[in-house]
């Protein structure tokens with residue numbers, strides 16, 4: 759797995775290698791083009807992080823392309839505070855079984871728990887609005903009784919069309935929509951796909967395993983009853 763903070767490459771701006779690489783990126787006019795090119799990029803088992811980042815950067819977000827996947831849920835005022843303020847995960851493409859491409863819809867003020875990425879690559883492109891990413895160091899292995907505040911490594915603001923990369927070797931993170939007046943949407947690619955993640959308590963460093971599920975698939979709402987019957991609310995990061 760490559761260990762690369764891609765933003766440092768892109769931030770350089772003058773980097774000739776990056777400019778040369780971008781010249782090899784095909785024209786991507788819409789989300790369907792991006793989906794097609796991503797499938798090609800994952801045709802082999804080798805994950806070329808630069809290539810995927812370039813493709814996602816090349817696509818300029820157009821709400822007409824992705825609006826049907828952007829299903830917000832502002833009404834999760836369940837008594838269980840664990841899953842209040844959770845974004846929704848909406849499946850866009852299964853990438854021939856090699857990855858999941860999904861749109862995350864963040865209503866005002868919604869955010870994720872601190873989580874790992876199950877040894878997968880995580881690519882993220884902001885489609886609309888602004889997201890804040892807070893990265894944390896992995897907490898040291900400790901006993902159940904020991905409690906230690908998790909260490910913040912960095913805080914980054916991601917704006918529309920920014921692309922970000924994350925994997926477990928870079929730490930853990932929480933992502934949130936800091937705006938209380940605007941929604942946000944982001945496109946995420948996880949390779950390989952995963953069904954559960956580790957969730958962390960910032961105050962204690964304690965972790966639990968949570969399942970991840972889809973709020974909708976291909977623009978259609980996932981039947982909620984089938985999910986809620988199987989899972990306790992505390993059991994999952996999102997649905």
Ligand SMILES: [Fe+2]
Pocket residue numbers: 873874875880924931933
């Ligand atoms: Fe994440």
